[in-house]
Amino acid sequence: MAAYDGVIDGLGLRDWCDAGKEDAPMSMAQLLAQSGGGETSNGPALPFPSLDVLHEACGRIGQTRDLTAGIEQGFLAVRPELKLVLDPLTQPLSWMLDGTLWLFQATPWWIMIPVLLLISWWVSRSASVTAFVASVLLFFGFIDHYEVAMQTLSIVFVCTGISILLGVPIGIGMSKSDRAQRMIVPILDLMQTMPTFVYLIPLIFLFSITESKIYGIAVIVYAIVPVIRLTDLGIRLVDRDVMEAADAFGLTAWQKLTRVQLPLALPNIMAGVNQTIMMSLAMVVIASMIAAPGLGSLVLQGIRTIDLGVGIIAGLGIVLLAVILDRVSKAALARVDNTRKEH
């Protein structure tokens, strides 16, 4: 006799329940009860009316495991259609990731390192930052981690680039409409708080593990959030007096965006880009579980084989990479900020 039989009977649902009676799979409690020697288990007098408990009283009410199975079934049902749309749409991402990876690895170190240093100098205009970048890159070479560091860096480059390309327009759209903002913010919150491992699972269902876009998507979904948020914020913070002046002088919407809003929002957007770089680096490590190459795969290897040295060196390498990326992007941010306040 199950705990809620009386309730089911009282509601007059007995016939409905029995009509669909079949041998449902047993719940964990029933299994335990059976293995316990066949005696009827007397649980608490009033168990919480969960799906499993109600199932005992009425066979037509599903069990909790039906819920999770249902989600998976539903996902599998739409998978072919989803794949049909997403596959070609995301294919360029694979090409870009593979191409950049090839470029970073095929270029000999004595060209690659000077090019990276030139980029650091051009973005930051700071000798000390560039010198620091140089010492870190040489250190990677020295400890034979140059190759993997370049793999990680190439993924970060591509994913950050795409995040900016997609995130800035989304942020602009959000800043123009309060309703869009109300709709997008919860999605961004979800993307940021959902444990990162969780969205690896549907990706494995959707795409083949051998495709590089699978980790590209995982990284972008996680890292795009700050650039969207800060673009929206930056544009909303543009001085209302200046916007009024732009209106008074008859600027078109496009002129207002390109001449006033984006330039004035730039410091905030750059702060978002800095965050995006940091987050894509963090995610690249986790994405090594779905075959992303680079320092992350060494960390994973260290965990798998309990190899302390390999794990720690790779981990420190990621820290160093994070520090140089952060320093360079922060120096760029400071430079943008300065042209308008200083002197």
Added chain:
Amino acid sequence: MTAKVSLRGLYKIFGPNDAAMVDHVKTGMGKATLLEKHRHVLGLRDINVDMQPGEITVIMGLSGSGKSTLIRHLNRLIDPSAGEILVDGQDVMKLGQSALRDLRQKQMSMVFQKFALLPHKTVLENAQLPLSVQGADKATCDREGRKWLARVGLEGFEDRYPAQLSGGMQQRVGIARALTANTDIMLMDEAFSALDPLIRTDMQNLLLELQKELHKTIVFITHDLDEALKLADHLVILKDGAVVQQGEPQSILLAPSDPYIEDFVSDINRARVLRVRSVMGPINGDHFDGEVDASRNLEDMIALTGGDTNLCYRVTDGGEVVGQLDMKDLVKALVPRVSADVPPA
């Protein structure tokens, strides 16, 4: 003379259902009642003002009187709840988006209280803005920008950024920007209120000097009566969103129509503001102690006579005799009329 800009029966009510509230206001509902009963804020009530070409129309009122709201109606930064805005006889309310942009680019420019310059652009780029927005070529932008910057006294500052300039200089950039637009109408929203007094006087003189040469139709907003009297050809006094008195500033000063305006004008240095023209009478004697020009102010006259009230002068305007000035009338005019005891001189 036809008006350059005319406002006809302009109402502005802030709130979600403003058009419906206009009728309540037209039937005499006050600001407080409107707010209490209908949760709408009365901005402007039945504004009728004509602004003549080549004149400076000053709209004066205390904060909250609706003057900044009013000036924003002229280029439709704010849309009215009811009424007409005519610029050169054309109803601005009927303009579409692109025609309105055209009006803002080519017919009206604006100077702002907080300057509203683009902080990431140089002084020159800021001054060029109206032209570059219209798609003028770089050489034209450059030439016009430099010309007007020089005209407002900012030669040599072209490559600085606004943040590197003092407030007064920033507002000069604001004025240069408005002049570069080369519009007939200039809207100035408390343009000098954020500046300290000495700089403000400088800027007022600059404006008058420019106006002598350019003859623009200027709409100037201020809360400062001294400034209003110094600049105005036509003075409009606003209170709680309605016009309480408008006309030639000297006549408002001598004949305030309302206790509110009396309060306003009682603190003013009348000797400096009033001119001989406003206090002279018709010729009725034949002995004169000298000739004075009608545009001299009374302070000048007191200095000239050394305080002697027994003198009488013949008043001329452009060489023509227009009246006589008895120094006793002058002294009477210096006392503000308090609640209808002394009739105006």
